[in-house]
Amino acid sequence: xxxxxxxxxxxxxxxxxxxxxxxFDQKDMDKLDEVVxxxxxxxxxxxxxxxxxxxTSLYAIRTGFFKTSIASEDGREQVTGFQMAGExxxxxxxxxxxHTCNAVALEDAEVCVMPFEHIEDLSREFPILQKHVHKIxxxxxxxxxGMMMLLGNMSxxxxxxxxxxxxxxxxxARGQSQSEFILRMSREEIGSYLxxxxxxxxxxxxxxxxxxxxxxxQRHIKILKPDALKQLVKSPNCN
Amino acid sequence: xxxxxxxxxxxxxxxxxxxxxxxFDQKDMDKLDEVVxxxxxxxxxxxxxxxxxxxTSLYAIRTGFFKTSIASEDGREQVTGFQMAGExxxxxxxxxxxHTCNAVALEDAEVCVMPFEHIEDLSREFPILQKHVHKIxxxxxxxxxGMMMLLGNMSxxxxxxxxxxxxxxxxxARGQSQSEFILRMSREEIGSYLxxxxxxxxxxxxxxxxxxxxxxxQRHIKILKPDALKQLVKSPNCN
DNA sequence: AAGTTTTTTTGATATACGTCAAAGATTACA
DNA sequence: TGTAATCTTTGACGTATATCAAAAAAACTT
Numbered sequence: 061x062x063x064x065x066x067x068x069x070x071x072x073x074x075x076x077x078x079x080x081x082x083x084f085d086q087k088d089m090d091k092l093d094e095v096v097x098x099x100x101x102x103x104x105x106x107x108x109x110x111x112x113x114x115x116t117s118l119y120a121i122r123t124g125f126f127k128t129s130i131a132s133e134d135g136r137e138q139v140t141g142f143q144m145a146g147e148x149x150x151x152x153x154x155x156x157x158x159h160t161c162n163a164v165a166l167e168d169a170e171v172c173v174m175p176f177e178h179i180e181d182l183s184r185e186f187p188i189l190q191k192h193v194h195k196i197x198x199x200x201x202x203x204x205x206g207m208m209m210l211l212g213n214m215s216x217x218x219x220x221x222x223x224x225x226x227x228x229x230x231x232x233a234r235g236q237s238q239s240e241f242i243l244r245m246s247r248e249e250i251g252s253y254l255x256x257x258x259x260x261x262x263x264x265x266x267x268x269x270x271x272x273x274x275x276x277x278q279r280h281i282k283i284l285k286p287d288a289l290k291q292l293v294k295s296p297n298c299n
Numbered sequence: 300x301x302x303x304x305x306x307x308x309x310x311x312x313x314x315x316x317x318x319x320x321x322x323f324d325q326k327d328m329d330k331l332d333e334v335v336x337x338x339x340x341x342x343x344x345x346x347x348x349x350x351x352x353x354x355t356s357l358y359a360i361r362t363g364f365f366k367t368s369i370a371s372e373d374g375r376e377q378v379t380g381f382q383m384a385g386e387x388x389x390x391x392x393x394x395x396x397x398h399t400c401n402a403v404a405l406e407d408a409e410v411c412v413m414p415f416e417h418i419e420d421l422s423r424e425f426p427i428l429q430k431h432v433h434k435i436x437x438x439x440x441x442x443x444x445g446m447m448m449l450l451g452n453m454s455x456x457x458x459x460x461x462x463x464x465x466x467x468x469x470x471x472a473r474g475q476s477q478s479e480f481i482l483r484m485s486r487e488e489i490g491s492y493l494x495x496x497x498x499x500x501x502x503x504x505x506x507x508x509x510x511x512x513x514x515x516x517q518r519h520i521k522i523l524k525p526d527a528l529k530q531l532v533k534s535p536n537c538n
Numbered sequence: 539a540a541g542t543t544t545t546t547t548t549g550a551t552a553t554a555c556g557t558c559a560a561a562g563a564t565t566a567c568a
Numbered sequence: 569t570g571t572a573a574t575c576t577t578t579g580a581c582g583t584a585t586a587t588c589a590a591a592a593a594a595a596c597t598t
Contacts, residue, residue, distance in 0.1 A: 130444055130445075130447075130448055132448060132452065132453075136448075136452045138444075138447055138448040138451050138452050140444045140447050151436075151437055151440050152437065152440055152441050152444060153437070154433050154434060154436075154437035155434045155437035155438040155440075155441055156441075160441050160444065161444060180426065180429060180430065180433070183422075183423070183429065184422070184423045184424075184426065184429065185423075187419065187423065190419060190422070190423065191419065193433075194393050194419070194432075194436070195393055195394045197390075197393075197433070197436040197437065197440065198390055198391065198392070198393035198394035198436065199394040200440050201390050201391055201394075201436065201439050201440060201443065202391050202394055202395075202399050204440065204443035204444070204446075204447065205369055205377075205379045205391060205399065205400060205443070206369075207443075207447055208369075208377055208379050208443065208446055208447070208450060209369055209371060209375075209377040211447060211450035211451050211494060212377050212450050212491070212492075212493075212494030213371065213375045213377050213494070214371075215554080215555095216554075216555070246574095246575065246576090247575075247576065247577095248575085252451070253451075254451075255450060255451030255452070256555080256556090257555075257556055257557080258575090258576080259555090259556075259557085259576090259577080259578085260554090260555060260556075262576060262577055262578085263555095263577080263578080265576095265577095266577075266578080278563080278564070278575085278576075279575095454584075454585095455584075455585070485544095485545065485546090486545075486546065486547095487545085495585080495586095496585075496586055496587080497545090497546080498546090498547085498548085498585090498586080498587085499584090499585060499586075501545095501546060501547055501548080502547085502548080502585095504546095504547095505547075505548080517545085517546075517593085517594070
């Protein structure tokens with residue numbers, strides 16, 4: 061067995077309720093474990109998959125943090141999402157059997173490899189899993205709708221507030237602090253995601269900081285006035 | 300039977316290859332017809348479904364033209380897509396059993412109502428349909444990734460060129476002219492979709508017109524230099 | 539067909555954000 | 569431990585697009 065892969069079970073995974081549907085009995089759960097064939101470790105800066113690569117599997121993030129991005133012909137990068145533990149990446153590859161974006165680990169990470177053929181086979185057997193897969197894809201569509209609102213209609217301040225509120229909510233759901241966290245991405249990557257330049261991101265951080273809304277020490281962020289931040293978010297929240 | 304609904308069959312529909320998977324024999328095809336329970340007519344300006352409404356069905360557009368949009372708390376509208384014959388709308392509703400966007404007919408339209416329960420039941424029975432549903436959802440995710448690139452990275456000219464090239468490609472796939480068409484939406488709706496104000500859309504049309512790339516007579520557009528337009532599209536195409 | 543409303547175009551002006559540049563701060567590396 | 573490389577901040581200035589406004593054109597209404 062290679063160093064970076066080894067076998068595991070969802071039934072004993074503490075992230076189960078994030079990746080997997082609820083409502084299974086033990087017998088079904090054993091069957092469900094077949095969805096994940098292996099785990100895979102990805103070093104910071106390495107790619108999990110890239111544009112053009114043949115699509116075989118979805119990946120459930122066990123630990124670590126990813127960004128997904130696409131590039132235009134002339135090389136401009138657009139970050140399309142940041143993903144953390146319990147989230148699923150690779151959905152872009154289903155339609156054409158090839159991935160259309162790059163997934164890069166922003167910190168050392170481990171993912172559960174779920175061959176899509178397995179998922180489809182088991183979905184036909186277990187309606188709960190089928191429904192779950194549909195919901196995951198629909199959730200991503202709704203998230204991206206929210207991003208269109210953000211990119212099409214919102215000011216730099218609203219965009220960054222939205223981004224921060226979304227991050228703390230997701231981190232909080234994973235048992236982390238609501239008020240303090242470390243950004244795993246650079247100002248440039250935040251800017252790319254939000255349709256802003258890195259200087260604008262930096263300036264907006266500084267502005268919030270001057271207003272006492274947050275405290276910024278490089279990538280360490282402390283939320284001082286969560287309500288002020290939430291008030292800046294006047295749009296459908298994009299989880 | 301109500302005036303606006305009546306029963307029909309996919310097996311005899313000329314849009315079948317757009318909405319439905321290929322590779323079915325006659326026996327299966329009869330079964331597949333069960334996906335669509337009824338058709339429904341929607342008058343121009345009327346809503347097919349709206350934000351907050353309980354989700355029950357996906358809709359395949361038979362005739363007509365739709366826009367989908369979301370609204371922020373303070374009332375700003377973001378158009379999230381324009382849909383034409385053969386395309387499926389309603390995917391946003393799956394994740395929370397409620398729709399999160401509004402779907403409005405931009406011209407008199409007719410849709411095939413496909414209760415999602417039926418789709419799920421039949422998908423378990425027919426892997427080809429299952430795969431098809433997954434591809435439709437993944438295609439929408441990839442399209443929205445492309446929109447993020449457009450909204451986050453592209454100039455007004457690039458956005459409008461992208462929009463026009465995408466439209467003609469889709470219309471051409473439906474047997475219409477590659478060089479001439481009628482816009483079914485206002486400058487404001489185009490602007491909302493592209494993250495621009497209506498004045499900017501109008502000015503950009505005028506600019507293309509002056510450069511001899513297109514001919515604009517209100518909503519009637521003629522493409523004079525398709526290559527010039529395509530050259531303006533330097534980004535992953537968002538179909 | 540006249541009048542009202544809506545849509546589109548065009549011009550003048552404003553502004554939010556981008557660009558360019560340089561200095562600090564932090565991290566990586568040898 | 570020092571040196572290079574990268575990331576972040578801040579300032580000065582530029583520009584693409586927004587805003588405001590008004591006229592022209594088209595689409596409805598009665």
